[in-house]
Amino acid sequence: MISLKNLSKRPLSPDDIRTIAQTLATHSDREAAIVGAAMLESALEDLFRARFVVLTPTEDDAIFAGHGPLSTMSAKIMMAQALNLFSSNVKNDLGTIVKIRNTFAHGQSNFTMDEHAITQACRSLRMKNEADLFIELKRDKSITFSAILTEVEDALEGAPQTIAIFDGIELRMWTDDSLKTKTAFSRTVYYLWLYLHILRSALTQKT
DSSP states (O other): OOOHHHHTTOOOOHHHHHHHHHHHHHSOHHHHHHHHHHHHHHHHHHHHHHHSOOOOHHHHHHHHSTTOTTOSHHHHHHHHHHTTSSOHHHHHHHHHHHHHHHHHHHOOSOOOTTSHHHHHHHHTOOOOSHHHHHHHHHHOTTOOOSSOOHHHHHHHTTSSEEEEEETTEEEEEEOOOOOOHHHHHHHHHHHHHHHHHHHHHHHHHHO
């Protein structure tokens, strides 16, 4: 039987991605903020694991759990940029997602993403569409576009997207063009997750 600690570390399956996409698109703003940030934090951990030597479960816990040096999402974001894993634009978007997540996680009153402060924060998000994703991917010289990795393709199956082609790669893209704040937040979470997933897969291919 899987433990509570290991349950939180279980890798995302294609079914999980479909469920998360539905949560981001259709559930409450509070659920979207918390689940979206958790999705990105998990992707950051996987990105580090692709860069590190193979860790034992005990070593992994010492780094990512409890009071470990990368136990918080903010620490993961700072370390990833320090290692030059992504640009300041990605760092800033991830930091904004953390602030929005914390607002919903710790807020006791019933508010939504239509609150002025949250709306302003969402307006600062940069990666809201596939064009922004492609700009970041092209900036990273470690990524080659010869073929999309099966793992990425499988993870995207069933999310609210349509097909787009970039340098011969088949990607499934978000199709909701609504300007509502929640959609801007959800789109950014989705594209950030896809970006981190591709980065991790590129690092895995190198090892």
